[in-house]
Amino acid sequence: MSTVIGITFGNSSSSIAVASSEGKVDVIANPDGDRFIPSALSYVGEDEYHGVQAESQLIRNPKNTIINFRDFIGKKFEEVKIDESLQNGAKPIKGANGEIAYEITRNDKVEILSVEEISIRHFKQLKLAAEDFIGKDIEGVVLTVPTDFTEHQREELVKISNASGLKVLQLINEPTAALLAHLSADDGERSLQDKIYVVADFGGIRSDAAVISVRGGIFTILATAHEHGLGGDKFDAALSEFFAKEFEKKYKANPRTNARSLAKLKAESIVVKKTLSNVQTSTCSIESLAEGFDFHTSINRLRYELTTRQSLSEMTAFVERAVTKAGLEPLDIDEVLLVGGVSNTPKLASNIQFIFPESTTVVAPSLDAKAINPSELVARGAALQASLIESFDDEEIKESLQPIVVNTQHIIKPIGIKDASGKFHPLLVAETAYPIKKSLQVTNGESSSILIELYEGKRTIKETVIEPTKDEDDSEDEEDSDEEPEIVKELVYEAGDKLATLSLKDLKPNSQLEVTVNITQNGVLHFSGRELKQGSVAVKGEITSA
């Protein structure tokens, strides 16, 4: 097994994954058996608790339990707006150097721990878990970061990881990692299809979305969107509130006044939320919630969806916003990949499906049973990248990340040819990075000489009106909405500006021809056509960009 791993470090939970040389990825469970290890640390007496054990301390020992600290890395206390509602553990305070820190009591002594120190301890625990699983020392790690992490935060994160004994090979963006894992699932066949994806990552306390175009296996981020505070915790809060109301009604006791009751409510809400992703009804039972009353109730999925309606619609709007930010329309999107724990919610997936046309696939566990667990995607992508670059030395990796390599030219309009019926066939689609070479096999039909015309595509939206089929038997519904004709929108590229013409002569009927478009690094487009037979001479020419 390889000794390089991928780690995704989230606000709510962290995951570790390792890829074998054949491309099989394992998400590593920590000694508690968790593959989504809560990013939480708790201190009780001499002991340091980590993961689920630390998280469960939120009820009894919230003052010494630290959660949701990832986003504070490399930030000054003044820079961030701290949302108190998300900090039900130890409260962040201003550290000695202006950084964010937490005050904890350990053995009756007060300790101030900076976010960096806490992160180092967290990474050390992750390292232990990974080494436990692999049985060897970890040689390197690929870390994922949100796309809005600043350069300074990235540097800080690398420092933290190195300080904990994990050598950072590369930092990659979370949505890219998720997409890489998704595309590698089918032996990498998917990555050869030119598509535009929306990767929507719904975490515990924040949501991120990225519009990514995949062209010839190369990923380009077209736009990103972020929403802090929107995430799974909102669902928990809504559920807690719902239960609190019901409890109050039943027992005339308010559980919201007591921090411990609130913590108990939240812990149970999380369980209920997860259960409702799989089944229609879930029970909720909390012993001694407030004033000694036990609480027992049940909730069905519909009620849950109504309770969390606001957050759900916010999330849908958030995805839509990301598409708009990229200057695209939902029609342009080929696939939506849902990432993060919240993606398990069936309603969220169906809501998002609703805003996109039918041609768009939404990848979520509730819609596609074969989809990879959305919580694992990012870690898997990091592990795959780690195994890919394992054989390279640091110098080579560094060289590959230079701006000259990473920043490439992308064509903004599709380029293709027109067939006899005047239909446009793209060779290169929009947002393709070059240097690139693409070929297409065509035929001349019956004519002995043909023209190959190279066009730039023009984006048009074709609207087809489907007349509603009259249901003769059902006379009652005749005056209902059924009468409205349905309009199906379809994105079609038509031939726009003509770029060049090639002509091939003296051809036998129905011979095989190959048309090749090759854009070199300096932007020169080589256009050639030839007959697919031994000894044929290609006709070629070149054009440049405007």
Added chain:
Amino acid sequence: MSIVLPSGSAEPFTATAKYTAPVRRPVEPVGRFFLAHASRTLRGHTWSEFEKLEAEKNVKKVEEDEDLDLGDEEQSAELLEHDPREWKTADLYAVLGLSHLRFRATEDQIRRAHRKQVLKHHPDKKSASGGLDQDGFFKIIQKAFEVMLDSTKRQQYDSVDEGANVLPPAPKSKYDFFEAWGPVFASEARFSKKQPVPQLGNLETSKEEVDAFYGFWGKFDSWRTFEFKDEDVPDDTANRDHKRYIERKNIASRKKLKQEDNKRLIDLVERAHAEDPRIKLFKEAAKKEKEQKKWEKEAGSRKAAEEAAAKKAAEEEAAKKAAEEAAVAKAGSKKAKEAAKAAKKKQKRSIRGAPKDVEYFGDASNATQIDGDIEILIEKLDDVQLADVATKVTGTDASTVKSAINSVVSDLIAGGKLDGSILKYFGK
């Protein structure tokens, strides 16, 4: 369905317009397609160059995989005529056309070679070209294939496969040690239960490695067995005693062969060890080193001995010199003494004669008393006074002699050396 292009005729190529200006965006540095992109960009390969390189890589792999001429070896006429009942004595690797690979042949290679031999030697083919009873060699091929595919049987055959053995050089002949013995050990190594087996090496091999090599061969653990040479056990149940007898005989002969083989190997290793030029070199080196060590070790005492000898010599020298000096000095002092004695005598004589020369100071009547006193005086005087007086009294007048003697007498009396009363004439 393929795309049909519009018909028409024009110039071979006409450029009409430029394509829309591109936009520069960062691509995400992940995935194998990005790595390919990075290597293209960094090394400046064009697409076609890159494709060519990738294609070359693939071609090499294919070439390595195939060895097409497997089993194409021609069998000797003798082997083709081999009696199938005596198949055990045939070279089974040569039968399959694998005599160049032998124990190194993989199962896959054996299968492929067997298929080829079957195609070539199948009785159906032979009978087509005349002769119906031509399946003898085919039987051997099938037997060989059966042996080769059974790992136990193959091991048994490999144990007695003479074709894979490399004979050691004839003793007393001239040969290069490493050229001659290297292949011998390489071929013997196949019998080792422990793999890998250390190599013979060359003249530059270090002493540790050579020692490890002979150490390994000294404790060689061989899997070689000799079941293949067993006499066939009759499988009829009629004569059970005979069957058991043959079985016992086989076991005994296996044991014997194994012992012989072990002995052969031990002799082989001993011979190689004895002939190994490195061992000689090491011995010489060790001897030299020992001597050097001894020499160094004794350096202290030798120095002391040298010093002692030098000291002794010096002492002897000094003693000799001293003796010589002493002898010389002795000889010198004898002469001087004699001279002094003579001078003393002369002085005494002159003192004794002095009163007489001056007629006893005109006092001849007291001549005997004067002479008596003079004799006493001479006895009492030391050498210096004697010489002094002698010079004073020679060749002068009587009064001078008398006063000289008187002064000497008074000196002696004052010195307490002479009692004045015993003098009869002087000192009055």
